[in-house]
Amino acid sequence: MTRRPAPPLPPPKARRHLRETAALTQTQLASRVGVTPGTVRAWESGRTTPRGRKREAYAKLLKTLADEETARRTTRPPHAHPESTPETDPAPTPETAPAPAPAPNSGSESAPARKPLPPEPGPAPESGPESGPKSTLEPAPEPEPGPEPVPEARPAPVALTPAQAFDALYEFGAPALVRQTYLLTGRREQAREAVERAFQTAWEHWPEVARDRDPVGWVRATAYEYALSPWQRLRPRHRHPEPPPADPGDRTLLNTLLRLPPRHRRTLVLYDGVGLDLPETAAETEASTPTAANRLLRAREAVAGRLPALADPQALHRRLAELASNERLGAARPHAVRGDGERRARFWTRTAIAFTAALIGTTALTVRTAPTHYEPPVSPGQAVRGVPPRVAQGSLSDEELELRHKLRDQLQHGPERLSPRLE
Template identity: 80%
Template sequence: MTRSPATPLPPPKARRRMRETAALTQTQLATRVGVTPGTVRAWESGRTTPRGRKREAYAKLLKTLAEEEAARQATQAPEREPAPGAEPAPVRDPASEPAADPETHAEPEPEPKPEPESAPESAPESAPESQPESVPEPRPESVPEPRPAPVALTPAQAFDALYEFSAPALVRQTFLLTGRREQARESVERAFQTAWEHWPEVARDRDPVGWVRATAYEYALSPWQRFRPRHRHPEPPPADPGDRTLLNTLLRLPPRHRRTLVLYDGVGLDLPETAAETEASTPAAANRLLRAREAVADRLPALADPQVLHRRLAELASNERLGAEQPPTVRRGGERRARFRTRAAIAFTVALIGTTALTVRTAPTHYEPPVSPGQAVHGVPPRAAQGALSDEELELRDQLQDGPARLSPRLE
């Protein structure tokens, strides 16, 4: 029995783009397909792939959305790009309006134009010359000027623009997580260096700032930071007592609760985006947010209101003078780190190959059992010297030479 081939589907990112273009939420699309919103989220992220009847229904719905989008673009194309034959239309409209209502327009230019037609015959060539000079005057104003084509940015220019736009804010946000200025600055620089190493992926990402922010937060909250020598020396706290109390309250929260609070009340993300960036479910993110707010409100009752807490977090981050390096410096630092890792990997590979070759060259080709060390044997009588046999030895020799009779037992 042969199985029919599966219905082809577009890539996950294309599925999400088609849904957003059609102005559908994941819940609405899940209702039309007959699945849960979490299943649609997994399909669009690429974690799972639909199968069976759900795959066919999903593919049919996506095809319908694509056809609607194509029809919508086809209807909008004539409006955005008028045909060359329709260009005189906007010229005739203003000319016809004054004739219909001459009292409301102050330009009586179309009325005196017929006068040159009744001019004397001595100047017959002046009439046709005066007509084209008056008609095309409003024409250049009605034709829209073509927009200049967008200038394509190089990868370095795009990276520099992203860095200059988001780096200062990310440094202030990371300071709320760590309470250390140098660590916050270093975390953001490392995140941007990682983004430069994976720039094709980051440039195509739907939210490149979120990509860099997640990387910076992971580096800043890494447990290995506590083993660094710089972590043993505390930095000076904020000058304002209120800022100092709020920062100490944030640092007492667990890292996951602190990160959720900063993303939701500090950055301003919604709950699903906060849950996705912290790699948690939406109920778990909501639970962490509630616990973090309760802990802050217990120590600072004035910040029980989320709006007041959002304003205080913004003030705490903006009161600190936190600068960032220039984009070329960050790019060169990332390139140096990439070259160092590449050379280290090459050196390790060469050393491994050399060690393997030396082992193969010097290793024995067959098994040789090891020789056990000698051991002393005790209880062996000393060897007797040569000489005449004693009477007992002679009697014993006679008994042994008697033949089979010596094997029979005797009573003595």
């Protein structure tokens, strides 16, 4: 049975651009595809990728939005800018001036309209026997012009370099991520290594991470996937358990968490430990909202079955925070993490270059020394049968001895050797 190839999708940045160009919110696009807004947010940030029917529906909708944008660009008329004249375009007055357009707001509610300012009260008319009522047609005296206010000079925003921005993100999120990863694995060194590897991956993809709406969530998803990878069990240090927490209550809670399936454990830590809502938890674990809710309920039941005092979600959240805070889990310095990531990247780059050069050299040597014509193989030897054995020379008979003496006594040179003589 053959499977159809998955439809291609544009990059995450292009997906978000198409949605914003079509003036659609994440909630509206999620309702058209049949998913939650948190899932759409994860798709647009690049943390997750749609699969199956959801991918087909999402790709079809993005293609429709792209076609609509192309059609709008091709059929958009040129904007006219007519010059206004005093006769046809009078200056707007405070009574007839159009209201300013409201500023764009990212939330669902619009900004409240501003009320017109009340007129400033003028000086009260003087009353006295010498002063009479002033005519309303008499113009009021103009106020004397005062000095114009000088605008305050605001300091220009300081642009951070990529290294400085990465260091700020690491110092902000690394300590909390190490504690959260410790709840998933129960191993201190593995938690630190998972967070460092996640930040190294973030540094390699820094332009994408810097534009993400939730950079900490991007790193958290990468760290959780690395920590819960099945190949971690094959490492030699996994065979040697680490010392458990000193508090018996913390030890029991940690053992209960480690007995949960990895997906249930991750859902419980994200929802009750980190404090994400259900759609965001479902998006980060690449599951639907009902599936995430089912995993959360099963994990809570398992924890409450062994620790009845943690049946309340608030109590469970407090105990998870205490368990993560009681351990001394430090993180490396950000420059060390960046340096290790760059060294690892250089090592694998040089290894790939060396392997490619060796492969090219081996191929060239093979082409140079390979035969250019066919040489039939030499057939194996076969035993020849029926040949009489070779007999060695034995002793001479009397006749042979007499003939040999006769030949030795005759001359070996001269005409006698060539012409026979009669005896």
